[in-house]
Amino acid sequence: MLYRLPQEAPATPGECDTCPIRRLALFQPLSAAALAGAKRYRSEHSRQRAGTHLFLRGEPLEYAYTLYSGWAFVYETLPDGTRQILRFLLPGDFFGLQPELGAGARLYSARALTDISLCKFPYGGLTAMFREHIDLGIRLIWMSARDEAMTYEHLASLGRRSARERIAHLLLELYYRVCARLPADALPVDSIELPVTQGLIADACGLTQVHVSRTLKGMHQEGLVECKGGRLRIPDRERMGRVAGYEHGVTGTRPFL
Amino acid sequence: MLYRLPQEAPATPGECDTCPIRRLALFQPLSAAALAGAKRYRSEHSRQRAGTHLFLRGEPLEYAYTLYSGWAFVYETLPDGTRQILRFLLPGDFFGLQPELGAGARLYSARALTDISLCKFPYGGLTAMFREHIDLGIRLIWMSARDEAMTYEHLASLGRRSARERIAHLLLELYYRVCARLPADALPVDSIELPVTQGLIADACGLTQVHVSRTLKGMHQEGLVECKGGRLRIPDRERMGRVAGYEHGVTGTRPFL
DNA sequence: CGCGCCGTTGAGCCCGTTCAAAAAGTGTGG
DNA sequence: CCACACTTTTTGAACGGGCTCAACGGCGCG
Numbered sequence: 001m002l003y004r005l006p007q008e009a010p011a012t013p014g015e016c017d018t019c020p021i022r023r024l025a026l027f028q029p030l031s032a033a034a035l036a037g038a039k040r041y042r043s044e045h046s047r048q049r050a051g052t053h054l055f056l057r058g059e060p061l062e063y064a065y066t067l068y069s070g071w072a073f074v075y076e077t078l079p080d081g082t083r084q085i086l087r088f089l090l091p092g093d094f095f096g097l098q099p100e101l102g103a104g105a106r107l108y109s110a111r112a113l114t115d116i117s118l119c120k121f122p123y124g125g126l127t128a129m130f131r132e133h134i135d136l137g138i139r140l141i142w143m144s145a146r147d148e149a150m151t152y153e154h155l156a157s158l159g160r161r162s163a164r165e166r167i168a169h170l171l172l173e174l175y176y177r178v179c180a181r182l183p184a185d186a187l188p189v190d191s192i193e194l195p196v197t198q199g200l201i202a203d204a205c206g207l208t209q210v211h212v213s214r215t216l217k218g219m220h221q222e223g224l225v226e227c228k229g230g231r232l233r234i235p236d237r238e239r240m241g242r243v244a245g246y247e248h249g250v251t252g253t254r255p256f257l
Numbered sequence: 258m259l260y261r262l263p264q265e266a267p268a269t270p271g272e273c274d275t276c277p278i279r280r281l282a283l284f285q286p287l288s289a290a291a292l293a294g295a296k297r298y299r300s301e302h303s304r305q306r307a308g309t310h311l312f313l314r315g316e317p318l319e320y321a322y323t324l325y326s327g328w329a330f331v332y333e334t335l336p337d338g339t340r341q342i343l344r345f346l347l348p349g350d351f352f353g354l355q356p357e358l359g360a361g362a363r364l365y366s367a368r369a370l371t372d373i374s375l376c377k378f379p380y381g382g383l384t385a386m387f388r389e390h391i392d393l394g395i396r397l398i399w400m401s402a403r404d405e406a407m408t409y410e411h412l413a414s415l416g417r418r419s420a421r422e423r424i425a426h427l428l429l430e431l432y433y434r435v436c437a438r439l440p441a442d443a444l445p446v447d448s449i450e451l452p453v454t455q456g457l458i459a460d461a462c463g464l465t466q467v468h469v470s471r472t473l474k475g476m477h478q479e480g481l482v483e484c485k486g487g488r489l490r491i492p493d494r495e496r497m498g499r500v501a502g503y504e505h506g507v508t509g510t511r512p513f514l
Numbered sequence: 515c516g517c518g519c520c521g522t523t524g525a526g527c528c529c530g531t532t533c534a535a536a537a538a539g540t541g542t543g544g
Numbered sequence: 545c546c547a548c549a550c551t552t553t554t555t556g557a558a559c560g561g562g563c564t565c566a567a568c569g570g571c572g573c574g
Contacts, residue, residue, distance in 0.1 A: 076413045079502050084416040086409045099403040107406050130395050137394040138387050144401040146356040149364050151408050152343045156333045158415035159341040159463030163562070198521065206416030211562055213521055228521095245336050420530070454552065468530055470553055485553095486539085515574100522569075529563090537554070544547085 016042075024092030024181065025066050026143065029135040038136060041129035047117045054110040054118075055096065061104050063120040064096040070116030071195050075203065076108045085204035087151070088113075088196075090177050094143055097126075114195050158206045161245055163215050166205040169244035171225060175234055191226070191233035219243075273299075281349030281438065282323050283400065286392040295393060298386035304374045311367040311375075312353065318361050320377040321353040327373030328452050332460065333365045342461035344408070345370075345453075347434050351400055354383075371452050415463045418502055420472050423462040426501035428482060432491055448483070448490035476500075 016035050022028050030038060045068070048054065054065065054072065072089040086108060089095055098107060121129070130137035150173075157166045171194075178192045198216065202209040219225050224240055226233040234240050273292050279285050287295060302325070305311065311322065311329065329346040343365060346352055355364060378386070387394035407430075414423045428451075435449045455473065459466040476482050481497055483490040491497050 074409075076409065078413060078417050082417045084413040086412050097398070097402045098406055099399055108409055127395055130398065131391050134388050134391055134394065137391065137398060138384055141354070141387065141394060141397055141401070142356055144398070144405070145354045148401070148405065148408070149355055151405070151412065152331075152333065152365055155343050155408065155412060155415060156335060156341040158412060159460075160335050160339045197519085199519095203416075208563060209521085210523090210564085214523085214562090217522080456552075465531060466553085467532085467555090471530090471555085474554080517574085518572095520569100520571080523567085525565090527562105527564075529561100530559105531561090532557100532559075534556085535554100536556105537552100539552070540550085542547100542549085544545100 021068065021092040021181070026094045026136060026139055027066075029139050030133065034133055034135070038129060038133050041121055041125040043120045043122055045117060046120055048112045048115070050112055050114045050116075052112045054112060055106050056109045057106050059106045061098060061100065061106060061123050063122055064094065064126060065121070066119040067091055067093045067095070068117045068119055071113040072110060072116055073113055073200070073204075074108055074110045083203045084206065085200065087147075088174065088177075088204070091181055094140065113200075154204075163205070163207055163211055164219060165243060165245045166207070167201060167212065167215055167219070168224070168240055170201065170204055171227065171232060172234065172237065172240050172244050175232060175237075191231050193230060194227065194232040195230055276325075278325065278349040278438070283351045283393060283396055284323075286396050287390065291390055291392070295386060295390050298378055298382040300377045300379055302374060303377055305369045305372070307369055307371045307373075309369045311369060312363050313366045314363050316363045318355060318357065318363060318380050320379055321351065321383060322378070323376040324348055324350045324352070325374045325376055328370040329367060329373055330370055330457070330461075331365055331367045340460045341463065342457065344404075345431065345434075345461070348438055351397065370457075411461075420462070420464055420468055421476060421500060422502045423464070424458060424469065424472055425476070425481070425497055427458060427461055428484065428489060429491065429494065429497050429501050432489060432494075448488050450487060451484070451489040452487055 016022070016027055016039055017032055027035060027038065043063070050070075055062070057077065067089045069091050073085050074087040074089065074095060075083055075085045077083050087095070089110070096110065130140070153169070153173075157169050161169065174194060174196070175192060178194075179187060179189065182189065198212045199209045201207075201216075202212045205212070207215075216225070216227055220227070223235060224243060226235075273279070273284055273296055274289055276282070276284070284292060284295065300320070307327075312319075314334065324346045326348050330342050331344040331346065331352060332340055332342045334340050344350075344352070346367070353367065387397070410426070410430075414426050418426065431451060431453070432449060435451075436444060436446065439446065455469045456466045458464075458473075459469045462469070464472075473482070473484055477484070480492060481500060483492075
């Protein structure tokens, strides 16, 4: 299945100064001059087909990445063969940075969900890059803080929310994250493209695919969501938010980029 | 309940240059000179009683923290009143950094588990501090990457591990994290002090206190753990690691600081 | 057309929950 | 040192949300 994502490939892929996702990405705070300098810490822009493994648990640490277009995900496989998706990656997301414990081996894996393109940053140059471009480092700190908050929300889901709450929460999150990457004048959109199977939803929510199917059917019958054929529509986000168990007034209804 | 923790308060609390947890903490990479400069971004050293709320969901963002002595935890309370513990905090841990979404309000809460002391960093000065002391920023980036990996492991627990696996995993993690904070010549220790009730274990593992009690009893009968009266002993860490579902050879048996 | 992946449906079971109550610690004040 | 209150842990019995196993239908693709 081929997904044409809202965020099209740029006219000149690999050229940071015209990069359409810079607003969301690591390089956001850099001036044009600084950008030119920082680019040498980046190896070539790379394209990967859907299904490609970007890295696997146990492999040595080589690159950190910025996802440029398409979808990907970070996951862990447990001894019994089950899988837990740890994070869905959307354009602009920075990932693959990991401390050099465990003999410098990857602790988890990452895989392309659609055809993607990404920027690669060799580990060897990272510290130097941050030292040379402090704003990059500061930007990364705040991006990490954002991602941490998002992961905490997932922890609360897996620990304390019911199946339907988890699913509602995940779909709503993905909806908002996708919207945040659309050009402002395209909003609001009625439905988004969602290249995510029920099996993947299950692996992200700590459920079985079978139970996701049943739950999703129930939610569909109540008019809460339409999630089929790679598209997602949430007729009433307010209501969906209540099902997802959002506390009113704090997170608001637009949790994360 | 009063817990005397292994890491005693230092002779001169608040003096960074003699700080016994610097090895693990944010200030680790700084030279003595840099340390003196960086200290002005820190407000006074603060002590709190067990049970104190360090911050609550919805409050404005004021400080980030380094926990100096004692135990604390970060948690979220869901609409139905249940609680999910997101992170246990041990001496040296940096926490409370959060992006300024949600109208600059805290998205989750933090609470002291024992009597604690901590260093407070006003939000207003953080960016300036990182800009002035690049090494601090870089250190924080790597600490965040470590914490992210640890949180991912928790996600995998809540999503895909059974009750006994989750509990084994959590206890083993806490065991190693405590050990990493003991002076090297005190190791190996037979048992550690663990100021954590079954209710807290339940809230961290996404279980009920009742089921934690039963599971822990079973594990005790098999000789896997002794977890009572605020002390934890793990007779056979190798075996415990297998129960926890560690993949051999990657994480090894010593996952995290 | 046939194969593989994805989603649906059904039946039965089990892990962990819920509700309830008692027992065992732990800290406080007389 | 004991009495009392409170928190933590234990134990029992019944329930149920989500899982397992299994089969079938639909759709895209070679």
